[in-house]
Amino acid sequence: MHIVIMGCGRVGAALAQALEQQGHTVAVVDQDPTAFRRLGSGFGGRRVTGVGFDQDTLREAGIEEAGAFAAVSSGDNSNIIAARVAREMFGIENVAARIYDPRRAEVYQRLGIPTVATVSWTADQMLRRLLPSGAEPLWRDPSGGVQLAEVHTSTSWIGHKISKLQEETGVRVAFLTRLGEAVLPTSQTVLQEGDLVHVMMRTDEVEKVEAAFAQGPEEGGN
Numbered sequence: 001m002h003i004v005i006m007g008c009g010r011v012g013a014a015l016a017q018a019l020e021q022q023g024h025t026v027a028v029v030d031q032d033p034t035a036f037r038r039l040g041s042g043f044g045g046r047r048v049t050g051v052g053f054d055q056d057t058l059r060e061a062g063i064e065e066a067g068a069f070a071a072v073s074s075g076d077n078s079n080i081i082a083a084r085v086a087r088e089m090f091g092i093e094n095v096a097a098r099i100y101d102p103r104r105a106e107v108y109q110r111l112g113i114p115t116v117a118t119v120s121w122t123a124d125q126m127l128r129r130l131l132p133s134g135a136e137p138l139w140r141d142p143s144g145g146v147q148l149a150e151v152h153t154s155t156s157w158i159g160h161k162i163s164k165l166q167e168e169t170g171v172r173v174a175f176l177t178r179l180g181e182a183v184l185p186t187s188q189t190v191l192q193e194g195d196l197v198h199v200m201m202r203t204d205e206v207e208k209v210e211a212a213f214a215q216g217p218e219e220g221g222n
Contacts, residue, residue, distance in 0.1 A: 002066045004029065006052030006082045007073030011098065013038035015070060020045055027061035030073075053082035055089060068094035076100055083113050134210050138198065145203055148174055153197045156216030163187035169212040171199040 001024050005012050008030035016026045016039060027046035028039065036047040050057030052073060063069065069086035071079035076099050083097040097115050099105040105115040139148040157165060162173050162185045176183045177196035183189075191197070201209050 001025075001068060002027070002062050003068045003070070004058065004061045004063050004066045004086070006030075006069075006071045006079070007098075008032075008035035008038055008047075009072065009074060010038065012070075012072045015072065016045060017043060025062075027066075029057060029061050052078060053085045055085065058085065058090065063090050063092070066090075066092060068092065068096075070095075071097040073098075076104055080104070080108055080113070083108075087113065135206050140203070146200060147203050147206075148198060148200055149206070150177075150196055150198050151209060151213045153191070153195070153213050154216040155193070157191050157213070158193050158195075160191055160217050161187065162189045162191070164217055165191065165197075168217060169199075169209055170205065171201045171209055174198050174200050 003019055003024050004027045005016050005019075006029045008016075008028050012028060012030070016028050019026050020043065025045060026043075027048055028036065029048045029050060029052045030036065031049065031051060033047075033049045039045075039047070046061060048057060048061045050060070052058070052071065063086060066086075069083065069090075069092045071082040071086075073079055073082075079097040079099060083095045086092040087095045095113060097108065097113055099108065099115045108115050133152050135149040135151045137147050137149045140146070151171075153165075165171075166173055166187075173185055175198050176185055176189070176191075177198070178192065179194070197213075199209070
């Protein structure tokens with residue numbers, strides 16, 4: 001896939017290098033030509049000097065054959081304008097914008113433009129660890145009927161198998177986060193202290209699942 005990135009700061013350069021290593025072709029747009037130094041001499045993609053929401057600049061970067069566009073400059077306004085131009089003028093479906101202001105990020109997310117608000121995400125995740133409760137949705141299918149969520153799990157589940165958790169709560173455990181790393185569990189995997197449980201469930205059953213996770217297992221074996 002060809003991917004266009006607006007912004008060659010630390011995030012843009014790292015993203016460009018990572019995508020190229022995965023076999024994609026990449027074009028990076030930045031108003032400051034000296035910013036391209038961050039890409040290193042081994043970068044084989046395009047370096048385009050210009051404004052990232054200018055249509056001619058984007059065409060020079062290959063936007064018309066691109067499958068994705070990322071706006072990761074240091075300016076919220078520039079990022080969202082560029083993201084909208086990529087989607088609305090050039091029909092790019094896979095578009096994401098980095099937004100520093102979490103309030104703006106929420107607005108643009110509702111408009112259908114995926115955003116990454118680093119400060120907001122970090123704060124939310126920290127609060128989630130300090131004050132765990134209920135379910136934190138991570139993804140929803142387009143219909144809204146199914147979601148992936150991290151569900152706070154009572155310590156009384158520790159030592160029980162995933163199979164028991166699934167049987168009693170009616171969810172499917174998608175993965176665990178254990179010691180900072182994602183783990184794909186089997187039915188025989190036993191929950192350990194500190195595990196974060198991520199499940200797939202029906203949206204209309206969230207409250208029931210939250211209650212079952214908070215209550216703990218019924219009496220019986222693992």
